[in-house]
Amino acid sequence: MTPRAPEDWHRHGLRSPEEVADIISERIAGASDASAPAGAEHDEPSYADFLGEQV
Numbered sequence: 001m002t003p004r005a006p007e008d009w010h011r012h013g014l015r016s017p018e019e020v021a022d023i024i025s026e027r028i029a030g031a032s033d034a035s036a037p038a039g040a041e042h043d044e045p046s047y048a049d050f051l052g053e054q055v
Helices: 006-011 017-029 047-054
Strands: none
Touching: none
C-alpha cells in the first residue's frame, strides 16, 4: 500500500489512523469532552430506540 501524507487525510475530510487512535484512547480514559452521545443532549431518539420501535 502506498504511504499516505498527513495532508491526504485532511484533504478528504478524514482523520488519520493515528488521530482516531488518540480519540479512542482519550474516550476510554474519560478525558474527552464528549461524555454522552450527541442525541442524548437534544432528546433525539437513538438508533437503538428506532430498532426497539421496529420490533
